[in-house]
Amino acid sequence: MGAAMNPLNMSDTPAAPNRRKGRWQLILILMMVIGPMVLATLMYKWQFWVPDNRSDHGEMIGNGQTRADIGVQADEDRWQLLVTAPAACTADCQQLVYLARQLQIGLGRDASRASHALASAQPVSAEYETKLKAEYPQLQRFPLDLPTFKQNAAAPGDAQLWIVDPHGNLVLRYDARVKGKDLLNDLRHLLKLSNIG
Incomplete structure (x- = not known):
């Protein structure tokens, strides 16, 4: 009779895609948090996308x-x-x-x-x-x-x-x-x- 299947001996293959998916989610979250700050800093430093009209008159x-x-x-x-x-x-x-x-x-x-x-x-x-x-x-x-x-x-x-x-x-x-x-x-x-x- 063939070897009995050991329930504790599960394959690791399903965990690898889950880990990759988790890493991508973490990267996306970090980009959503850090991205606007980096963009605002670059806009200020290099003066691009800065509106010409202002609300102040002085x-x-x-x-x-x-x-x-x-x-x-x-x-x-x-x-x-x-x-x-x-x-x-x-x-x-x-x-x-x-x-x-x-x-x-x-x-x-x-x-x-x-x-x-x-x-x-x-x-x-x-x-x-x-x-x-x-x-x-x-x-x-x-x-x-x-x-x-x-x-x-x-x-x-x-x-x-x-x-x-x-x-x-x-x-x-x-x-x-x-x-x-x-x-x-x-x-x-x-x-x-x-x-x-």
Whole structure:
């Protein structure tokens, strides 16, 4: 009689295809997880497939510069609408100071997440000083270190409004031609995306 079949002596052949199938599944899962990160890194590094249109209306800074890099020493743990005046605070500067205050008010329930400030290299006129004390009680005031400001390529010579994050990083910059509605939309978008400040 032929040799009896031993139930413990099973062939290994069915396990090999299962192992191969398991390896392919693992590779596919890893590619789904790691692939998008690699693609995003390459897109950033080589600037391909980057959309031309942006949702912001100011000039994006995004290079790690802080308030100190434009000559402003300030401690603020909220988002800040900072107006810089490297020369006298004339009509454009005053318009941006007014806009910064209106933007903070326009944030509604998020108004406490932001502040508005003026950093000037020169003292403001006596008339404007009186107006600021009467109409801008929450306006923060800082000196602007002109040599530091002039060394910074991102800082033009006229009045500018900067959005500064709660860590003191410069995020966006606007000149006096900006429309308040556009700037408010940018600021709301930043606050919506951010969980800081």
